[in-house]
Every structure is written in C-alpha cells, then in structure tokens.
Amino acid sequence: MTIHSTDPFAVPDGDKSPVRRLRGRLAAPVTLWTAPGPAGLTVSSVLVADGDPGRVLGLIDEESDFWDAASRAGRFAVTPLTPADRQLADRFAGLMPAPGGLFATGEWQQTAYGPVPAHAGAWAGCRLSAERPCGWALLVEAVVEEAFFPGPAAPLVHFRGRYAELTDR
Incomplete structure (x- = not known):
C-alpha cells in the first residue's frame, strides 16, 4: 500500500472547467449544517448576509439526507468548523467512514435546530425561507433566528481542494 501526499483521485487542473478552477482559488469557510432527524452535511459554499433579518445562503446537494431532514423540519443549525474539525468535516462530507452513523462520535449539544458539536465556538439557528436550483445544487436561503458565540x-477554510487555516487573526 502507498500513502499519497496528494489526492490520487483528484481531477487534474487542466481537466476542470474554468468555473471550477476559479471557485477553487477562492478561500471558503468550512461549515457543518445539521438538522433535526438528525442529519448533517459539510458545506463550504456558504454566505452570511447581515440585515434585518440576517440570512444564511448555501449551496446544498438536494439528494443529501441533510436536505431531506432540513426541508421537512423547516430549520437547521450552521456551525463554522475549526482546524481541529478536519475529520468531522470529512465525515459529514462522505469522505471518511462513519461507523455507527455521522453523530456516533464526539459530543453533541441537542438544539431545536439540530445537533451542534459541543465544542463549537459559534453556531446559528436558522429557519428555512427559500430554495431554488442553482448550478449543480440548490441555493438554500434561511433567516438567522439565533446566533451563539460560546x-x-x-x-x-477550504482552498484549492485542501483544508487550510488562517495564521493571522
């Protein structure tokens, strides 16, 4: 067996569409979206819009268990992940095995919006307000009803196909 320093299944840059190559050059936050059920999904295509009310927008796989649970419940939680959460991000992205289920390991705080990692430094409770097809996914819009900063x-962050962390805060 050989351990690769790069992803042996990654599509070479020259074979990617120009839009995908552009998206890869934009650093994106890595978040965990969870819903009652429970269900969850790692999401890096996300935007938070300030206003009254504040909103969260994200590109979600409409065939995911998360979308099924969130659309039924009409609410979900969004948690920004930290550098210590790389395996958690991979597990909820379907890139790492999850024996016993996605929520079987780690400590979870149960909320009305869905489970939230107990160690989360921030999270938001969101109410679903709209969705529409957008490219390969659904553009999901939600109102931020509550925000917590423990x-x-x-x-x-996700940049050029890899996780990264900010060194200057």
Missing part, C-alpha cells in the same frame, strides 16, 4: 475559535 468561545473564540479560528476558522477552518
């Missing part, structure tokens, strides 16, 4: 936490 402690400081550095963000985990």
